[in-house]
Amino acid sequence: MPVITLTTDFGTRDWFVGSMKGVILGLNPAAGIVDLTHEVPPGDIRSGAWALAAGCRDFPAGSIHVAVVDPGVGGARQAIAVRTARYRFIGPDNGLLALALRQEQVREVRRLTNQALFRLPLSRTFHGRDLFAPVAARLSAGLAFGRLGPPTKHYVELDFPEPRTARGVLEGAVVYLDRFGNALTNLSAQWLAGWELAACRVWVRGRVPCPFGESYGAVPEGKPVAVLGSTGRLEIALNRGSAAEALGIRVGDRVTIRRANRRVERGRGRPVVVRRGRRDGDLTF
Amino acid sequence: MPVITLTTDFGTRDWFVGSMKGVILGLNPAAGIVDLTHEVPPGDIRSGAWALAAGCRDFPAGSIHVAVVDPGVGGARQAIAVRTARYRFIGPDNGLLALALRQEQVREVRRLTNQALFRLPLSRTFHGRDLFAPVAARLSAGLAFGRLGPPTKHYVELDFPEPRTARGVLEGAVVYLDRFGNALTNLSAQWLAGWELAACRVWVRGRVPCPFGESYGAVPEGKPVAVLGSTGRLEIALNRGSAAEALGIRVGDRVTIRRANRRVERGRGRPVVVRRGRRDGDLTF
Amino acid sequence: MPVITLTTDFGTRDWFVGSMKGVILGLNPAAGIVDLTHEVPPGDIRSGAWALAAGCRDFPAGSIHVAVVDPGVGGARQAIAVRTARYRFIGPDNGLLALALRQEQVREVRRLTNQALFRLPLSRTFHGRDLFAPVAARLSAGLAFGRLGPPTKHYVELDFPEPRTARGVLEGAVVYLDRFGNALTNLSAQWLAGWELAACRVWVRGRVPCPFGESYGAVPEGKPVAVLGSTGRLEIALNRGSAAEALGIRVGDRVTIRRANRRVERGRGRPVVVRRGRRDGDLTF
Numbered sequence: 105m106p107v108i109t110l111t112t113d114f115g116t117r118d119w120f121v122g123s124m125k126g127v128i129l130g131l132n133p134a135a136g137i138v139d140l141t142h143e144v145p146p147g148d149i150r151s152g153a154w155a156l157a158a159g160c161r162d163f164p165a166g167s168i169h170v171a172v173v174d175p176g177v178g179g180a181r182q183a184i185a186v187r188t189a190r191y192r193f194i195g196p197d198n199g200l201l202a203l204a205l206r207q208e209q210v211r212e213v214r215r216l217t218n219q220a221l222f223r224l225p226l227s228r229t230f231h232g233r234d235l236f237a238p239v240a241a242r243l244s245a246g247l248a249f250g251r252l253g254p255p256t257k258h259y260v261e262l263d264f265p266e267p268r269t270a271r272g273v274l275e276g277a278v279v280y281l282d283r284f285g286n287a288l289t290n291l292s293a294q295w296l297a298g299w300e301l302a303a304c305r306v307w308v309r310g311r312v313p314c315p316f317g318e319s320y321g322a323v324p325e326g327k328p329v330a331v332l333g334s335t336g337r338l339e340i341a342l343n344r345g346s347a348a349e350a351l352g353i354r355v356g357d358r359v360t361i362r363r364a365n366r367r368v369e370r371g372r373g374r375p376v377v378v379r380r381g382r383r384d385g386d387l388t389f
Numbered sequence: 390m391p392v393i394t395l396t397t398d399f400g401t402r403d404w405f406v407g408s409m410k411g412v413i414l415g416l417n418p419a420a421g422i423v424d425l426t427h428e429v430p431p432g433d434i435r436s437g438a439w440a441l442a443a444g445c446r447d448f449p450a451g452s453i454h455v456a457v458v459d460p461g462v463g464g465a466r467q468a469i470a471v472r473t474a475r476y477r478f479i480g481p482d483n484g485l486l487a488l489a490l491r492q493e494q495v496r497e498v499r500r501l502t503n504q505a506l507f508r509l510p511l512s513r514t515f516h517g518r519d520l521f522a523p524v525a526a527r528l529s530a531g532l533a534f535g536r537l538g539p540p541t542k543h544y545v546e547l548d549f550p551e552p553r554t555a556r557g558v559l560e561g562a563v564v565y566l567d568r569f570g571n572a573l574t575n576l577s578a579q580w581l582a583g584w585e586l587a588a589c590r591v592w593v594r595g596r597v598p599c600p601f602g603e604s605y606g607a608v609p610e611g612k613p614v615a616v617l618g619s620t621g622r623l624e625i626a627l628n629r630g631s632a633a634e635a636l637g638i639r640v641g642d643r644v645t646i647r648r649a650n651r652r653v654e655r656g657r658g659r660p661v662v663v664r665r666g667r668r669d670g671d672l673t674f
Numbered sequence: 675m676p677v678i679t680l681t682t683d684f685g686t687r688d689w690f691v692g693s694m695k696g697v698i699l700g701l702n703p704a705a706g707i708v709d710l711t712h713e714v715p716p717g718d719i720r721s722g723a724w725a726l727a728a729g730c731r732d733f734p735a736g737s738i739h740v741a742v743v744d745p746g747v748g749g750a751r752q753a754i755a756v757r758t759a760r761y762r763f764i765g766p767d768n769g770l771l772a773l774a775l776r777q778e779q780v781r782e783v784r785r786l787t788n789q790a791l792f793r794l795p796l797s798r799t800f801h802g803r804d805l806f807a808p809v810a811a812r813l814s815a816g817l818a819f820g821r822l823g824p825p826t827k828h829y830v831e832l833d834f835p836e837p838r839t840a841r842g843v844l845e846g847a848v849v850y851l852d853r854f855g856n857a858l859t860n861l862s863a864q865w866l867a868g869w870e871l872a873a874c875r876v877w878v879r880g881r882v883p884c885p886f887g888e889s890y891g892a893v894p895e896g897k898p899v900a901v902l903g904s905t906g907r908l909e910i911a912l913n914r915g916s917a918a919e920a921l922g923i924r925v926g927d928r929v930t931i932r933r934a935n936r937r938v939e940r941g942r943g944r945p946v947v948v949r950r951g952r953r954d955g956d957l958t959f
Contacts, residue, residue: 105703107696107699107703109692109696111689114568115568116401116424116426116427116428116686117426117428117568118426118440118443118567118568119396119425119426119440119441119443119444120567120568121424122394122423122424122425122426122444122447123443123444123447123619124447125423126392126394126423126444126445126447126448126449126452127447129392129421129423129448129449130447130448130449133390133392133421133449136699136703138692138695138696138699139686139691139692140689140692141686141687141688141689141692142686143686143687146568146569146631147629155688155689156689158688158689158693159689159692159693159696160696162692162693162694162696162697162700162803163696163699163700164696164699164700164703167696175605175629176605176606177604177605178603178604178605178606179604179605179606180606227617227618227619228603228604228616228617229604229605229616229617229618229619229624229626230618230619233447233619234619282688282690283684283685283687283688283690283716284716318748318798319747319748319749319798319799320745320746320747320748320749320799321746321748321749321750331798331799332797332798332799333797333799333800334693334797334799334800334803334804339799341799344717344745346716399853400713400853401686401709401711401712401713402711402713402853403711403725403728403852403853404681404710404711404725404726404728404729405852405853406709407679407708407709407710407711407729407732408728408729408732408904409732410708411677411679411708411729411730411732411733411734411737412732414677414706414708414733414734415732415733415734418675418677418706418734431853431854431916432914460890460914461891462889462890463888463889463890463891464889464890464891465891512902512903512904513888513889513901513902514889514890514901514902514903514904514909514911515903515904518732518904519904
């Protein structure tokens, strides 16, 4: 029996998540349901996409990932299901699934138009309960993917900052701040390949230097450190503290990596290239 | 195996909910447990009653709904179980179950007095763990309802504002603000029957007009809209925003529906009837 | 199939808890997982230890308790598993398990060094997912405890305030403030044995008197009361309110019990002994 995961912006103070689970269990009493998170900021598709992409990979093949951050519910946006080599994803077609799908091998996309699968009457404000939950429940109970609706080639992509390299500098951006105040970047393994990290230095906003470390404890308490985080991405952290708070980091902040050299070592707090007059904007996406 | 749902004001930062689940699983290892919500404001029986009533309906018949918002724990209040056509409800007899029971066909009410069913020694401060959880677990494992304790005809009702109609105006009230800032009213389907909603206008506090819409997106972003929400009730929302915040809505605020006419259209921001001197108080519950 | 409980400081807004569950279900699809709490303040080993100790006892024998509050993750701290008469505990060896273990009969302690059991490559920042979750999953699926790694005699203890008695006064401390503002103390059953509580008076910080009560409702609304809480410990509460807020109670505050007598009764608000010049410091730990 495949696991159904839920990623929403519904919070936990209302009954919305419970209602989704009630509908699922009504259709498949043996369903196993796991919360990925329900604390996506209301309507924040980008945060939801990131949480889904980061969390879905740790589930066994066959899992059904349901994501509902759906400010356009009841309007013109489509509802889709995507079958990949490992998983099935279900959600509104508003970009919410896009980051997760970049990591997977997409096999099949279908529009959820088969009303016979829904909880009827379909509300105009709560497709989490009336559309996505019952579809997930039926899939988990064995419904064939092809029954969901007509195939389509397209789904809505999400504009997401890509790292850039130029003149020996790798530049990325902060894409997520977690509960601990760690700042996760878009500098993932494939971008970091070939960089001797131990011989490099990381800069936040071109001004705050962070040494590389193998773990948070590689620097004294209260000091910033750049580590390879558990999502395989470069992460700015503070040993026993919040990097986001201590360094004032925000989503979108620029993070650059360059080989450490003597001039950088002397000019602590400001990378050499900036002094030479190269505009920061060159690398900004 | 029936689902057991939990609705409490215990929050999730302490171990209280975990303890309830531990007790349940100790008595019925196969129990399926679903959280409806644990974020009912501490001691707020009215909010808990609403969440339970709104969420319980989406669960399959046979489910056991446990609710614990219990400021009088350990005192004179009774503990009860109620069997309805579809569900069983368990909780303190302080009004917490009352709204849910209005939607169900009550078949049998029993006082939970059978100490043999409890976790002993019974604490005076945590009947969620010591009384309600074990009773729910035993019911889910097949215990006959009649074993719970003596039958009773009565349970504590909850004073809840009822809509009123007068002079072609339907007047209700805001009864719940959800995470998204949507303002749910007590104007449910049976009250709205016969009203041509598309030809009506909704007013919040007699002053803020809201057009009807079929979904949040029926109005431009940032604009208020009255929709039929997923609980079948009239709901004041804001497209891509929080109506509660933008309009300063509070629980108890008056919400009126009247046929839109030319004079109303001209007098935007203030309904005609109010100008004619009819006192708002006439319809206030 | 034993229950796996999770106690962490991961919060619920990120995907961390979901990732742990995904890993567990990948290794043991039949695992039952229960959240004790994920709202331990980040890095607060003491709070995590308390929550684990308070909550774990309500689970059936055989349960596997996983706790991860792990500011030293990826550094020199050991990872351990402890088998007791009733349970198995898994977590970092930083004191987090210590309070729970004081209540149990420890049978066997092992260091988690068997890499074949981990999710590889082992990250340096998320042993909850990569080490503790897979070990718990494998244990729940039947792995022999001895396979986890080499035995050890030692685990890190936690400095925890012990009550003291002197001159007919029992002195403890506030050790936890719960969601309701109840102040739980370290005055547990074995310390209270022999004290006629009904004939005593409780003082918070030597200044605020609280009568004993059998339940919160033993005093008028808004009044403080000392009750025997559900963890078997003395607890300072407020009937229908927050004692922590109303009385400004903090963790570490001194709580004393002494026999009530006439002089105390007259001198309400300040215990007699303090007036006689005995220094409060005498009993402070």
